[in-house]
Amino acid sequence: MKKVIEDNRHVYWNPYFGGFLLGLLIIFTFYMTGRGLGASGVMKSSVVTIVDQVSHEHAKNNAYFSRFIEEGKSPMNNWLVFETIGILAGAFLSGSLAGRIGFRIQHSPKITSRRRLVFALIGGVLFGLGAQIARGCTSGAALSGMAVLSTGGFITMLAIFGTAYLFAYFFRKNWI
Amino acid sequence: MGPLIPNEYLSYEWNIVIALLIGLVFGFILESSGFSSSRKLAGVFYGYDFAVLKVFFTAAIVSVIGLYYMDYLGWVDMSMLYVHPTYIWGAIVGGAIMGLGFITGGFCPGTSLCAVAIGKLDAWVYVLGIMVGVLIFSEAFGGFESLYNDSYLGNITLAESLELPASWIIFAVTIMALVAFFIADIIRKRVSKIFY
Numbered sequence: 001m002k003k004v005i006e007d008n009r010h011v012y013w014n015p016y017f018g019g020f021l022l023g024l025l026i027i028f029t030f031y032m033t034g035r036g037l038g039a040s041g042v043m044k045s046s047v048v049t050i051v052d053q054v055s056h057e058h059a060k061n062n063a064y065f066s067r068f069i070e071e072g073k074s075p076m077n078n079w080l081v082f083e084t085i086g087i088l089a090g091a092f093l094s095g096s097l098a099g100r101i102g103f104r105i106q107h108s109p110k111i112t113s114r115r116r117l118v119f120a121l122i123g124g125v126l127f128g129l130g131a132q133i134a135r136g137c138t139s140g141a142a143l144s145g146m147a148v149l150s151t152g153g154f155i156t157m158l159a160i161f162g163t164a165y166l167f168a169y170f171f172r173k174n175w176i
Numbered sequence: 177m178g179p180l181i182p183n184e185y186l187s188y189e190w191n192i193v194i195a196l197l198i199g200l201v202f203g204f205i206l207e208s209s210g211f212s213s214s215r216k217l218a219g220v221f222y223g224y225d226f227a228v229l230k231v232f233f234t235a236a237i238v239s240v241i242g243l244y245y246m247d248y249l250g251w252v253d254m255s256m257l258y259v260h261p262t263y264i265w266g267a268i269v270g271g272a273i274m275g276l277g278f279i280t281g282g283f284c285p286g287t288s289l290c291a292v293a294i295g296k297l298d299a300w301v302y303v304l305g306i307m308v309g310v311l312i313f314s315e316a317f318g319g320f321e322s323l324y325n326d327s328y329l330g331n332i333t334l335a336e337s338l339e340l341p342a343s344w345i346i347f348a349v350t351i352m353a354l355v356a357f358f359i360a361d362i363i364r365k366r367v368s369k370i371f372y
Contacts, residue, residue, distance in 0.1 A: 018209030023238025034179035039286035086199020095294035123281015124305020134270025152262035159271025
């Protein structure tokens with residue numbers, strides 16, 4: 001068991017090293033684009049695109065979607081979409097180098113894969129809903145917001161972590 | 177000088193290349209730091225792994241100190257940078273819903289993309305869930321609209337909200353992060369180890 005713990009510790013980067021590089025990347029991103037990083041934006045663009053393809057009328061009449069539809073311009077032609085293609089490629093590269101690629105469902109030994117997938121779906125729905133209400137997720141609102149001392153960014157960050165700590169006890173079986 | 181793209185030093189085509197490059201590095205850093213593992217991410221809420229706290233706050237401090245220092249040196253114009261707008265109730269309620277999503281799903285959108293890239297099927301389902309969440313929000317937008325637009329304070333910073341110099345706030349946040357890192361290591365030693 002000791003061997004396993006030793007291995008476990010060295011699988012990933014030192015968190016301070018990762019955090020330092022991420023900080024430099026945020027500075028670079030603001031220096032180049034004047035904005036921060038994002039992640040949930042691409043899911044919104046995808047949903048807008050799908051709804052627009054299924055029924056253009058419906059998307060145009062929706063008070064929220066219509067904000068993101070411009071005539072003659074695809075919602076997928078967007079800075080965040082290209083950034084996301086980069087995220088997928090970068091994570092795949094890192095996973096390949098470390099030998100972490102493979103189709104699998106990761107979960108606590110105390111629960112079934114089915115339970116993990118159900119909770120993953122619920123968690124996704126909640127995060128998608130919350131990210132729209134707060135106008136951004138952990139990357140766009142909290143992390144990029146904190147880099148420029150945005151009051152809203154700090155409030156969002158505190159609300160995310162505070163609520164997660166508050167409810168952690170009820171979901172402990174899923175994780176420990 | 178900076179930011180370069182808003183000041184039109186770079187063309188739109190370069191903008192796309194920059195977006196891909198930034199994403200590439202972002203994804204690489206997140207995956208290498210272990211953020212493609214939901215059990216590692218959830219560890220911060222049970223005290224068996226504090227990678228989220230350490231990576232997140234180190235990044236926040238490095239970026240805020242770096243940006244304000246570059247502004248001081250005249251390399252970047254802080255007033256041109258996009259400040260996330262403050263809608264108090266949207267930030268609190270949206271953040272709380274995201275927190276609940278974090279503890280049930282084990283990912284946030286950025287980390288789920290990293291897990292999608294290395295083949296975690298739970299992350300594929302999670303991303304599908306996010307898209308369902310966005311759809312629910314937009315279809316029920318009328319019901320959310322007042323919450324969404326309530327208590328708008330503008331694109332303000334903590335320096336303006338608290339009426340304190342930015343340097344004091346950055347110093348206080350840095351001290352808080354260092355204390356958090358110290359306490360995290362103490363807790364980590366007392367909690368039983370979990371293999372994931």
